[in-house]
Structures are given as C-alpha cells and as structure tokens.
Amino acid sequence: xxxxxxxxxxxxxxxxxxxxxxxxxxxxxxxxxxxxxxxxxxxxxxxxxxxxxxxxxxxxxxxxxxxxxxxxxxxxxxxxxxxxxxxxxxxxxxxxxxxxxxxxxxxxxxxxxxxxxxxxxxxxxxxxxxxxxxxxxxxxxxxxxxxxxxxxxxxxxxxxxxxxxxxxxxxxxxxxxxxxxxxxxxxxxxxxxxxxxxxxxxxxxxxxxxxxxxxxxxxxxxxxxxxxxxxxxxxxxxxxxxxxxxxxxxxxxxxxxxxxxxxxxxxxxxxxxxxxxx
Ligand SMILES: O=P(O)(O)OC[C@H]1O[C@H](O[C@H]2O[C@H](CO)[C@@H](O)[C@H](O)[C@H]2O)[C@H](O)[C@@H](O)[C@@H]1O
Numbered sequence: 001x002x003x004x005x006x007x008x009x010x011x012x013x014x015x016x017x018x019x020x021x022x023x024x025x026x027x028x029x030x031x032x033x034x035x036x037x038x039x040x041x042x043x044x045x046x047x048x049x050x051x052x053x054x055x056x057x058x059x060x061x062x063x064x065x066x067x068x069x070x071x072x073x074x075x076x077x078x079x080x081x082x083x084x085x086x087x088x089x090x091x092x093x094x095x096x097x098x099x100x101x102x103x104x105x106x107x108x109x110x111x112x113x114x115x116x117x118x119x120x121x122x123x124x125x126x127x128x129x130x131x132x133x134x135x136x137x138x139x140x141x142x143x144x145x146x147x148x149x150x151x152x153x154x155x156x157x158x159x160x161x162x163x164x165x166x167x168x169x170x171x172x173x174x175x176x177x178x179x180x181x182x183x184x185x186x187x188x189x190x191x192x193x194x195x196x197x198x199x200x201x202x203x204x205x206x207x208x209x210x211x212x213x214x215x216x217x218x219x220x221x222x223x224x225x226x227x228x229x230x231x232x233x234x235x236x237x238x239x240x241x242x243x244x245x246x247x248x249x250x251x252x253x254x255x256x257x258x259x260x261x262x263x264x265x266x267x268x269x270x271x272x273x274x275x276x277x278x
C-alpha cells in the first residue's frame with residue numbers, strides 16, 4: 001500500500017495508549033529513537049506563536065532523556081531552527097525545522113533549502129495583504145511564511161484564498177501546509193517524514209526503532225515513516241482526530257509528565273540504563 005493511501009482512523013476511538021510504549025524506553029533505551037514535535041506536543045497551544053510557555057523543567061528532562069537514548073532524540077518542528085533552539089536553551093538537540101526544510105544532524109551539520117529572491121518578494125506581498133484583516137498574524141520564518149487566524153477566525157476563508165493565490169505565484173517549489181488555525185507556504189520538497197528518514201540513516205539514530213510523537217496534520221508524514229519501518233506513532237489528541245498514528249495521548253501535559261518520569265529515572269545514580277548513556 002502506498003504511504004499516502006494508508007487509511008486514517010479516529011485516534012480517540014481505535015488507537016492504544018502511547019503511555020505503555022513510552023514506558024518501555026527505560027528498559028531498552030538502546031533500541032529506540034524519539035522524534036518530538038513542539039507546538040501542541042511538548043508545549044501547550046497558545047493564542048499566538050510567541051506566547052507559548054516552556055515549562056522550566058522541560059529542557060532538562062529532554063536532555064536527560066536524550067542522554068538515556070545515547071543522543072537519539074530529535075525535535076521535528078514547523079518552527080525555524082534558531083527559534084526552536086532558544087526554547088530549550090541551554091540544551092541543543094538534533095532538529096528538523098520548517099517542517100523538514102532545514103535540519104541539523106546529531107553531528108551538527110545543517111542542511112537547508114536556500115530562499116530565492118522571488119520568495120522574499122512574495123512574503124512582502126502576503127504581509128501587505130494581511131494588513132487588511134485585523135487579528136491576522138503573519139509569521140515570517142525565512143524559508144516559510146505562516147498566516148495565523150486564531151485571533152480572527154472570521155477571516156479564515158479570505159486568508160485561505162490569499163495564500164492559495166500566493167502559492168500559485170510561488171511556483172512548484174512551494175506547497176501549502178495546513179495546521180492548527182494556520183496556513184503556511186513552505187518548500188515542497190521538505191516534509192517531516194523525509195526529515196525522520198534522514199535522521200534514521202545517521203548515527204546515533206541508525207538501527208533504532210522510531211517513536212514519532214505529534215499533534216497536527218504536518219506530523220502525519222513522520223507517523224507514516226515510523227509505521228512503515230516498524231516503529232510507533234503517537235498522536236496527541238484531546239478530541240477526535242483523523243490520523244495514521246497507532247497510539248494516542250490525551251494532551252501535551254500527559255506527554256510531559258511521562259518524559260519527566262523517564263528523564264528522572266534515567267538520571268538516578270543506580271540506574272543501569274542511565275550508565276549506558278553518553
Ligand atoms: O510542528 P510544530 O512544532 O507543532 O509547529 C507547528 C506550528 O506551530 C506554531 O503555530 C501553532 O502554535 C501556536 C502557539 O501555540 C498557535 O498560536 C498557532 O495557532 C498554531 O498553529 C508556529 O507558530 C508555526 O510556525 C508552526 O509551524
């Protein structure tokens with residue numbers, strides 16, 4: 001079956017709990033690689049992109065977990081790399097940003113698509129158009145641009161028409177990415193699934209089973225890849241959600257609690273799993 005034909009189902013009705021899968025990491029940390037989305041997965045959704053709150057202990061817990069996994073923990077996000085890095089400072093993790101359009105490997109090598117001058121002009125057009133709709137927030141992410149309508153949902157259709165028109169102007173190298181009350185134009189050749197594949201081909205991820213965790217449409221691409229290679233996919237879903245993910249967690253808060261427990265257990269001095277970590 002082709003990946004894009006993998007049937008979706010309502011995760012709240014037919015998926016198992018992701019808690020059991022994650023609790024298995026502690027017993028065999030050398031077996032797993034963890035791929036984590038940020039917005040709606042590690043941190044709660046906020047009214048605007050800059051209003052998210054990173055719980056103070058979260059960066060430390062991610063670092064502990066990364067060590068337990070021998071470094072096989074990556075962030076896979078729609079955010080730009082520098083923004084995402086700031087969220088978890090002082091720790092830095094392997095990361096794919098802009099839905100896979102830029103990626104920093106565990107070795108620190110960064111790959112990214114270079115923006116064209118034409119795209120810079122298009123972003124100016126989008127920002128100008130958006131000014132006519134109070135509450136529509138434009139997020140310029142370099143190689144991608146997002147139009148958020150969370151503050152003004154009444155303009156959703158108008159924003160969608162404008163972004164669709166601008167996508168036509170941007171040519172075949174770009175695509176429209178839907179998300180939670182947001183429409184983005186981003187490089188077409190990127191996806192979170194491709195990013196996950198690239199990580200899995202390199203140390204320290206190579207040979208490990210992926211566990212991909214996300215909450216949104218953009219995460220479906222990495223769920224498909226995780227499922228295809230025999231790993232696990234966990235959708236964060238408080239309500240019904242059509243997905244290919246095989247497991248579910250109810251909220252970002254539930255995930256954070258599990259990660260905190262795993263991280264704390266791995267940092268205990270008498271934990272043999274923790275001793276394997278780098
Ligand atoms: O792939 P992710 O890490 O989940 O990033 C997806 C997008 O997240 C951000 O937008 C979303 O979260 C905002 C803060 O909670 C919220 O206000 C907005 O409505 C959501 O769409 C981010 O701003 C985007 O750039 C990311 O692509």
